[in-house]
Amino acid sequence: xxxxxxxxxxxxFEAWGGYMHAKIxxxxxxxxxxxxxxxxxxxxxxxxxxxVNGFTIPSADELKVLMTxxxxxxxxxxxxxxxxxxxxxxxxxxxxxxxxxxxxPEWITDSxxxxxxxxxxxxxxxxxxxxxxxxxxxxxxxxxxxxxxxTKNFNCEAGSLFPNxxxxxxxxxxNLGDITMHKNETESKPIPNDPLPSTSNTVLLEKSKxxxxxxxxxxxxxxxxAKTAADPNFISEFYNNSRLHHISQLGACxxxxxxxxRENSNFLFPAREDLKKSILAKYDYNNFSQLxxxxxxxxxxxxxxxxxxxxxxxxxxxLRGKPIAVTHSKGGQGxxxxxxxxxxxxxxxxxxxxxxxxxxATGKPEDEIVFETRxxxxxxxxxxxxxxxxxxxxxxxxxxxxxxNGMFMGAALRLCPNLETIPYDxxxxxxxxxxxxxxxxxxxxDIEAVSCDEMYVDCTELLADMNVNVQxxxxxxxxxxxxxxxxxxxxxxxxxxLQARLATKKAKPDGQFFLTEDLVEDxxxxxxxxxxxxxxxxxxxxxxxxxxxxxxxxxTLTLATLKCQLGIKTGAQLFDQCRGRDPTPLTFHTxxxxxxxxxxxxxxxxxxxxxxxxxxxLSAEVHSRMQQFKVIGKCITLxxxxxDEEAPVETAKFMGHGFCNVxxxxxxLSTATNDxxxxxxxxxxxxKKQNIDPKEMRGIxxxxxxxxxINSKPSKGSxxxxxxxxxxxxxxxxxxxELNTDSKMFEVAESIKKPVTNESYGSTSPKxxxxxxxxxxxxxxMKTQLSSTKNAMSKFLQGQxxxxxxxxxxxxxxxVPKEVPHNIEQPRxxxxxxxxxxxxxxxxxxxxESGQSPLQCDVDMIVAYLQEMVVNKNTEKLxxxxxxxxxxxxxxxxxxxxxxYDHVTEQVQNAMIAVYGKRLFISD
DNA sequence: ATCCTCCCCTAC
DNA sequence: TAAGGTAGGGGAGGAT
Numbered sequence: 029x030x031x032x033x034x035x036x037x038x039x040x041f042e043a044w045g046g047y048m049h050a051k052i053x054x055x056x057x058x059x060x061x062x063x064x065x066x067x068x069x070x071x072x073x074x075x076x077x078x079x080v081n082g083f084t085i086p087s088a089d090e091l092k093v094l095m096t097x098x099x100x101x102x103x104x105x106x107x108x109x110x111x112x113x114x115x116x117x118x119x120x121x122x123x124x125x126x127x128x129x130x131x132x133p134e135w136i137t138d139s140x141x142x143x144x145x146x147x148x149x150x151x152x153x154x155x156x157x158x159x160x161x162x163x164x165x166x167x168x169x170x171x172x173x174x175x176x177x178x179t180k181n182f183n184c185e186a187g188s189l190f191p192n193x194x195x196x197x198x199x200x201x202x203n204l205g206d207i208t209m210h211k212n213e214t215e216s217k218p219i220p221n222d223p224l225p226s227t228s229n230t231v232l233l234e235k236s237k238x239x240x241x242x243x244x245x246x247x248x249x250x251x252x253x254a255k256t257a258a259d260p261n262f263i264s265e266f267y268n269n270s271r272l273h274h275i276s277q278l279g280a281c282x283x284x285x286x287x288x289x290r291e292n293s294n295f296l297f298p299a300r301e302d303l304k305k306s307i308l309a310k311y312d313y314n315n316f317s318q319l320x321x322x323x324x325x326x327x328x329x330x331x332x333x334x335x336x337x338x339x340x341x342x343x344x345x346x347l348r349g350k351p352i353a354v355t356h357s358k359g360g361q362g363x364x365x366x367x368x369x370x371x372x373x374x375x376x377x378x379x380x381x382x383x384x385x386x387x388x389a390t391g392k393p394e395d396e397i398v399f400e401t402r403x404x405x406x407x408x409x410x411x412x413x414x415x416x417x418x419x420x421x422x423x424x425x426x427x428x429x430x431x432x433n434g435m436f437m438g439a440a441l442r443l444c445p446n447l448e449t450i451p452y453d454x455x456x457x458x459x460x461x462x463x464x465x466x467x468x469x470x471x472x473x474d475i476e477a478v479s480c481d482e483m484y485v486d487c488t489e490l491l492a493d494m495n496v497n498v499q500x501x502x503x504x505x506x507x508x509x510x511x512x513x514x515x516x517x518x519x520x521x522x523x524x525x526l527q528a529r530l531a532t533k534k535a536k537p538d539g540q541f542f543l544t545e546d547l548v549e550d551x552x553x554x555x556x557x558x559x560x561x562x563x564x565x566x567x568x569x570x571x572x573x574x575x576x577x578x579x580x581x582x583x584t585l586t587l588a589t590l591k592c593q594l595g596i597k598t599g600a601q602l603f604d605q606c607r608g609r610d611p612t613p614l615t616f617h618t619x620x621x622x623x624x625x626x627x628x629x630x631x632x633x634x635x636x637x638x639x640x641x642x643x644x645x646l647s648a649e650v651h652s653r654m655q656q657f658k659v660i661g662k663c664i665t666l667x668x669x670x671x672d673e674e675a676p677v678e679t680a681k682f683m684g685h686g687f688c689n690v691x692x693x694x695x696x697l698s699t700a701t702n703d704x705x706x707x708x709x710x711x712x713x714x715x716k717k718q719n720i721d722p723k724e725m726r727g728i729x730x731x732x733x734x735x736x737x738i739n740s741k742p743s744k745g746s747x748x749x750x751x752x753x754x755x756x757x758x759x760x761x762x763x764x765x766e767l768n769t770d771s772k773m774f775e776v777a778e779s780i781k782k783p784v785t786n787e788s789y790g791s792t793s794p795k796x797x798x799x800x801x802x803x804x805x806x807x808x809x810m811k812t813q814l815s816s817t818k819n820a821m822s823k824f825l826q827g828q829x830x831x832x833x834x835x836x837x838x839x840x841x842x843x844v845p846k847e848v849p850h851n852i853e854q855p856r857x858x859x860x861x862x863x864x865x866x867x868x869x870x871x872x873x874x875x876x877e878s879g880q881s882p883l884q885c886d887v888d889m890i891v892a893y894l895q896e897m898v899v900n901k902n903t904e905k906l907x908x909x910x911x912x913x914x915x916x917x918x919x920x921x922x923x924x925x926x927x928x929y930d931h932v933t934e935q936v937q938n939a940m941i942a943v944y945g946k947r948l949f950i951s952d
Numbered sequence: 953a954t955c956c957t958c959c960c961c962t963a964c
Numbered sequence: 965t966a967a968g969g970t971a972g973g974g975g976a977g978g979a980t
Contacts, residue, residue, distance in 0.1 A: 265967080272969040275964050280971080356966055366965075385960095417966060479964045562973090564962045595975055598961095621972070628968050665958090669968095682965040692958055727968080 072145050073100025073136075079110035082463075082512055084133040089466065094136055111135075114153055127154040256632040256683065257642050257728075263649060266630060269356065271336075271420045274454050278480035281458075282465055283618045286477045289469050290616060291901060294861060297490075299470035303504055304494050311500040319498055322523025322545045326488045326498060327614070329520045329528035330505075332464065332481035333537040336421035338515035339460050340450040351426035351447045357417030357437040358449060365414075368678030375401070377675055377687040386569060399569060402435055413438040416681040420452070424537050457481075460513045467509055476525075476614040481517075484525050484614050502540040523548075526610035529561055552608035553580035560605050567594070579606035620657060625649045626729025628669055630683045633722040642728065643711050650730045651704035658739070660702040661732035665694035666714040669727030685726035691718060700736045707732070860893040865905040868893060869912055876916045882928045891935040898940055898948075907948065910936060 073095055080088035080102075091113060092102040103110055112130045135151035254262040267273045321327075332338060336354040341347055379401060386397050415437035422431045422440070429444040440447055461480035468475060474486035491498055502519050509517050516538035520531025527543045530551070535541035543551055556578055558568035574593065576582045582590075583606050591599030604610060625646055633639045654660065669688040671677070679686035693714045697706070711730055860868055868890075875886065890913075897906040910933070917929040937947045 267967085267969085269967040270969065271967080272964085273967090274969085276970040279964060415965080418968075482964075562962065566961060597974060622970085624970060626969065630967070663957095681968075684966080684968065690959085694957065696956085729969090731970090 068099060069097045070140075070143065071099035072139055072143065073098045076145070077101035077103055077110050078113050078136070079103045080133075081112050081114040081130075082116060082514060084113055084115045086133060086137065087462075087466065088512070089470075091133060091136055094140060098140055111148060116153075127152070130154060254630075256630050257627060258633055258638040260641075260645075262630060262642075263627065263645055266627060269452075270629075271418075271452060274452075274457070275479065278458060278461060279477070280620075282461060282480050282483075283477040285462075285465055286469075286473070286475050286483075287617055289465075289475075290473045290899060293473055293899070295473065295896065295899060297471055300490070300494050303471065303501075303508075304496055307496050307500045307504050310504070313497065313500075316497045316499045319521075319542050319544045320546070321521065321543075322527065322548060322608075324488070325486070325523050326491055327522055327525055327528040328485040328487045328502070329522075329525065329532045330464075330468070330483055330485065330517055331519075331532050331536075332460070332513075332515055332517045334421050334423055334427075335460075335481040335515070336452065336457065337423045337450070339456040340453055341423075342456070342514040344450060347448060347450065349425060350423070351429060351431070351444050352423040353419045353426055353431065353437070353440060353447055353449050354421045354452060355417045355419050355437050355449050356452070357415045366678060366682065368676060369680060370676040370678070371680040373674075373676055374680045374687050377672065381687075385566070386573065397573075402439065413442045415441070416684070422447075460515055463513045464509060464517070467505075467512055471505075474614070474616060476616055477618075484528060486614050487521075498542065499540075502542075506538075506540060524610040525612065525614060526561065526605055527608055530555060530559070530608075533559060548608040552606065553578070553583075555579045555606075557582060557602075557606070560602070562598075562601060562605070567598070570594070579608075582606040620659065621735060622731055622733045623650060623653050623657060623659060623661065623735070624665075624729060624731035625653065626667060626727065626731075628685045628727030628729070631669070631685065631726050631728060632683070633725055636722050639715070639722040639725060640712055643715060643730075644708050646728060646730050647708040647711055648704055650732060651702055651707055654702040654732065658737060659732075659735045660700040660738055661736070662700045662734035663694055663696050663732065664707060664710045664714075665692055665731040665733065666711050667692050667727070667729035667731065668715070668718060668720065668725060670720055671724045671726050679726075688726050690727075691720075693718065696734075700734065702732075702738070860889050861896050863893070865897070865902070865909060869909060872909070872913060873916065876913075876920060876925070881924055887928055887931060891932055894932065894936045898936060903948065906936070910948065 076095075078091065078095060078100065080091055084091065086094065094100075095102040110129070113133050113136065114130055115133060129148070130153045131148045132151045132153050135146060135148050138151070139146045254260075254265040256262060259265075337352050340354055341352065382399060382401065383397050386399065417437040419431065419433060419435050419437060419440055421433055422435075426440070426444060426447055429447075431440045431443055431447065437449075457480060464481065465475075465477070465483070468483065468485060472485060472487065472490040474489065476484040478484065487498070487501070491501060494501070498521055502521065506517055506519060509515075518532050518535040518538060519540045520528045520533070520535050520543065521541070522528040522531050522543040523545060527548060531541040531543040534543075534551075557563050557571050557576060558565075560579070563571070570593075571577070571582065576585070582602065585603075587600065587603045589599075590603050593599065594602060627646065631642075633642070668691045669685050670691065672687045672689050675687035695710050695714060697710075701707070707730070860871075863871075872890070894906060894909065897903070897909070913932060914929055917925040940948045
């Protein structure tokens with residue numbers, strides 16, 4: 029029995045498909061004419077079928093659209109007669125395949141541009157022999173004067189999946205490794221008020237017609253290298269090479285990417301059908317048992333295996349299976365000790381500090397505390413184990429020897445003398461990450477981005493919709509990711525995010541694990557506390573000193589004890605975690621709360637001027653980021669790292685910060701700003717007050733918090749005002765009398781003290797294209813713009829033909845337990861989606877005035893439409909429609925219609941909470 | 953009680 | 965040589 033049956037009893041009218049269906053059939057005709065014109069433009073690719081392998085520009089999704097529009101065929105899985113479109117292939121693949129039809133994506137784009145099918149042989153990725161690779165690059169090398177903002181900031185524009193990326197190059201055996209590749213400057217936007225105007229002279233290497241061309245690129249390398257922060261190019265140089273900076277930027281970039289995808293999606297996932305077909309073709313379902321997860325939720329955690337290493341190994345198959353580390357250091361060469369270095373003193377200070385901390389935390393005498401540090405294996409000698417270059421990522425073979433991420437190269441070499449190193453490939457990480465995210469996004473957008481190589485995915489709806497079992501889904505998905513990226517990944521499944529995450533750890537490397545309900549209790553018992561997310565070095569050591577190393581052991585402590593030992597929140601979290609519980613829902617939409625920039629490397633000033641000059645530059649950097657994210661802020665914090673008086677002047681790590689004291693000082697402004705002058709002034713003022721010898725500075729950071737969106741009008745009428753939390757809703761309803769006009773109802777409460785946080789900061793959606801404007805739809809990337817429109821429309825049309833057989837009832841509704849309101853559980857029926865909101869209002873009015881009893885299928889359609897508005901952030905019109913519905917149902921005053929209103933409201937608010945974390949303010 | 957500032961911790 | 969960033973959660977303790 030359908031859940032809705034009780035609420036909306038069938039009165040016999042439903043057999044006709046419902047009132048709404050009949051009505052919209054007419055509207056649909058208007059659209060069908062338009063949709064048709066967008067279908068096929070030319071027949072250039074008549075009879076041509078392609079299969080896209082790996083990362084390409086345009087992306088596979090974009091190529092799919094292009095092929096469809098120009099009469100060609102796109103295959104998700106490779107067929108024998110397909111042209112293989114690729115920009116690069118891992119050597120392993122090259123060895124095992126025929127290359128006669130491996131063609132560069134430019135074949136497609138150039139053919140479209142010249143409106144005829146060009147000879148594919150001119151676009152072969154490999155010609156004649158496998159070793160003769162065609163160089164195909166159009167690339168900009170920058171010289172030493174280039175502006176920093178052009179090179180270090182990632183660009184996450186939704187307009188193209190990978191807009192500023194360099195053309196993929198085939199370096200092959202040519203050793204061009206130490207040349208820095210940069211984005212094409214012609215695509216970089218000038219940043220207004222940028223205090224560092226671009227003075228870069230660029231060298232454009234035009235595409236060569238020759239094979240095996242040899243260009244002496246070394247002559248373009250920077251002639252001088254910025255050594256310390258006193259050098260004007262230092263920030264740029266440093267950020268370009270900083271792994272942590274890249275990790276952080278990429279993380280933020282993909283959180284935004286998910287925001288953008290959700291914002292621009294119609295939440296139809298045609299790729300599900302393809303996947304389902306290949307699963308059915310490949311797997312015998314009898315081999316799989318039906319897995320049951322806690323609370324019937326299926327949360328997937330997905331994580332690339334030793335990400336940086338895997339990406340680096342795509343071009344170095346010869347190194348597979350060996351102990352590998354990604355690091356700046358070449359490794360192996362001993363270096364004479366810098367004068368003044370006193371590692372033992374410096375490391376001693378670190379140890380002392382840690383000991384003191386633990387002594388306070390545990391109440392033990394300091395000499396009883398035993399602990400390890402990562403400097404334990406580093407000596408003061410100028411031998412080959414002295415490198416303090418950090419390992420960003422290491423292969424599983426290296427891990428087997430005890431090497432860990434973050435370890436110093438010297439210590440690692442001591443553990444594994446034959447450890448091989450590979451350089452960073454920051455562009456590669458971004459490519460692979462995009463492919464990863466876009467692959468998942470084909471199937472669902474219930475994604476919480478964690479970092480560039482890791483995310484949580486709520487698969488509950490997806491799996492129910494596809495009606496496939498989770499094992500085969502996991503296998504096919506991982507296969508697809510490996511095929512597209514050339515990198516392995518692991519997935520874990522559980523009933524909540526903690527379980528999924530722990531399952532991934534178990535699955536690694538290159539595996540999958542399903543932590544089903546029946547396994548949780550035993551599984552969690554053995555888990556080490558230090559493996560729990562949120563439990564780092566300090567917490568783990570503290571817990572160990574309390575006598576607990578595993579979750580099972582910690583289960584003996586009461587909630588009160590844990591809270592007392594670790595604080596209220598942390599204690600409660602740990603109490604849950606060690607039992608495998610995790611009440612925190614996935615968050616699909618993130619809102620930025622701070623912007624900061626800091627440099628704790630290479631800070632060596634000779635005088636105050638240099639320090640002030642650096643503060644100006646760093647302020648400019650923060651200002652530039654604030655512009656990028658479109659925020660202003662009220663609170664400015666300066667962070668200073670100052671050499672501890674006992675620490676040696678020369679640090680153990682070259683240009684490192686050494687043993688320091690940290691100072692944080694902040695100012696609160698009366699009004700939010702992103703003015704570079706104000707930031708600079710405040711920051712310099714704070715710095716001067718500290719009275720620190722510039723020679724002793726080792727690190728500087730600037731952070732801006734209490735953010736507001738630029739252009740968010742604090743006055744009434746702003747969209748932000750519709751969004752408010754429950755608390756405020758209550759308060760306001762008490763105060764406000766019933767409002768009758770739509771416009772008046774826009775006045776919504778807002779917490780006065782809290783900054784506006786309803787919209788994602790730093791949305792990088794492109795300007796609306798003329799097409800998008802004409803349709804009145806949100807801006808979309810090329811991919812979503814074309815495919816979604818087509819799909820929405822064509823599915824809409826199809827839907828009409830089968831209306832009577834398939835009323836818009838969703839089986840999911842009855843399957844999903846009601847107590848999980850965090851996510852939008854229902855796949856959206858297609859009926860109304862795509863219609864202008866005012867048309868829908870007319871339909872609503874007609875429906876409400878029809879005198880009929882409401883039908884479930886019509887209600888579902890309305891709900892789907894309104895939820896789509898939430899997702900598209902069309903809150904303004906949503907607000908109008910909701911209030912319209914409220915007023916109309918009240919006027920009718922019949923119980924069944926009032927129930928409809930309650931039901932719709934509940935569904936819309938669920939969507940609001942999922943997307944914004946807040947409820948829509950509705951007058952009652 | 954609740955806020956603010958200045959930390960500390962964690963994660964990637 | 966080496967590139968030790970950045971955002972968010974939370975706690976202690978003082979101001980309101």
